[in-house]
Amino acid sequence: MRTHQVSPMSAMRKSVQLLLLLLFSSCSVTKMNVVLDLRSSTLAFDTSDAHPEFDVVSLRYPGRGTAGTVATDYGAPEIPELGFQVVLPQWVRVKSVAGVATDAESVPGSFRLMPLQHPIPSLRRPGSSETVAAPAFVPPLPEIYDSVKPYPPRLFEYVPRGSPQGDFNVADIVAYPVRYIPREGKLTFYRRFRFVLTLVPDRSGYVPGRTQPSEVVRKELEEGMRGSVINPEDVSRFAPWGR
Numbered sequence: 703m704r705t706h707q708v709s710p711m712s713a714m715r716k717s718v719q720l721l722l723l724l725l726f727s728s729c730s731v732t733k734m735n736v737v738l739d740l741r742s743s744t745l746a747f748d749t750s751d752a753h754p755e756f757d758v759v760s761l762r763y764p765g766r767g768t769a770g771t772v773a774t775d776y777g778a779p780e781i782p783e784l785g786f787q788v789v790l791p792q793w794v795r796v797k798s799v800a801g802v803a804t805d806a807e808s809v810p811g812s813f814r815l816m817p818l819q820h821p822i823p824s825l826r827r828p829g830s831s832e833t834v835a836a837p838a839f840v841p842p843l844p845e846i847y848d849s850v851k852p853y854p855p856r857l858f859e860y861v862p863r864g865s866p867q868g869d870f871n872v873a874d875i876v877a878y879p880v881r882y883i884p885r886e887g888k889l890t891f892y893r894r895f896r897f898v899l900t901l902v903p904d905r906s907g908y909v910p911g912r913t914q915p916s917e918v919v920r921k922e923l924e925e926g927m928r929g930s931v932i933n934p935e936d937v938s939r940f941a942p943w944g945r
Contacts, residue, residue, distance in 0.1 A: 731797070731902055736788055738895040738932070740879055745782070745809065745891055753839070756816035759880065759889070766932045771818070772854055772878060777843040779815040779853055782880050785861075788899070789931045789940050790871040795904035799860040799875065803892035812887035817842045847884040854878050858895065869942055870927050873899060914943050 743763045750756045760782055761769045767786035772778075790796070820837035846853055861874040879892045915923065924941060928934035 731900060732791075732794065734788075734790070734899040734901055736875075736897040736899065736932075738784075738786070738877060738897070740784075740893045740895075741805070743879075743893070745880065745889075747813070750816050753816065755814065757813045758816050759813070761879065766930065766934075774818065774854070775843065776820060776840045777817045778846055779842075779882055779884060780818050781815070781854055781878065781882060783876050783878050785874065785876045787872045787874055787931045788933055789927060789936055790873055790899075790901065791940050792871055792942055793903060793905055794871065794901040796860065796862070796873050797900040797902045799858070799873075799897055799899050801858045801895055801897040803857045803877075803879070803895050805893040807891045807893060809889040809891055811889075813882070813889055814887060815882060815884075817847075850883055850885050852881045852883060852890075854881070857881070857892065858897070870923075870937075871940065871942075872931060 740763065742765070743761060746760050746762055748758045748760075750758055758780065760771075761784060763769045763784055767784050769782060769784050772781045772783045817840055819840055822836055857878050859876045859878075861876060863872070863874055875897065877895050879895075881890045881892070882888070920941070920943060924937050927937045927941075931937065
């Protein structure tokens with residue numbers, strides 16, 4: 703088993719930094735600027751136990767968010783992703799999200815990343831001694847692994863979730879901080895993202911006259927939301943019951 707880590711930069715921070723410039727009015731477009739800082743994160747590499755000819759890369763991120771693997775086509779390279787949420791003002795929706803990735807860091811070495819595989823089911827059927835065959839190995843997709851085009855092709859993705867219905871209004875964004883040039887075996891780690899969310903007024907989907915929770919319940923809901931978003935300082939003022 704081989705393990706390799708990319709050391710974080712000297713100016714490490716333990717949490718995502720968020721810069722908000724909100725000048726909201728009920729009849730105008732609003733720009734919301736978000737900075738995602740990954741300088742306190744590291745990459746870790748192992749080799750696959752079953753297929754040691756392939757490398758496995760993972761993102762170690764200490765802030766608010768969910769680090770996972772890009773799930774596209776089986777046989778495509780397994781690449782780290784980071785999903786996070788931003789709490790928004792009430793009565794708006796996200797019209798668009800623009801973003802750029804900066805602070806690029808070339809990862810030393812050459813890598814052949816593990817292709818995405820089918821989930822491994824339970825080896826036995828419930829209530830039976832009959833075994834279930836493990837899925838066959840999915841080989842690397844040649845149209846990706848023989849290419850010099852960066853993978854994944856995009857650096858981030860906004861995931862629409864529809865209009866909120868009287869609850870917290872949040873935006874879901876997935877960042878792809880690692881890009882792979884398969885044919886060359888090169889990896890680039892982006893440690894900083896800048897996003898601009900364009901917000902427009904939207905009252906559709908809200909339920910008027912909804913019963914307001916008690917103060918105790920409000921505090922519990924707000925505390926839970928603070929642990930989920932990268933701008934916890936805005937939870938109270940953006941809560942559906944207002945401040």
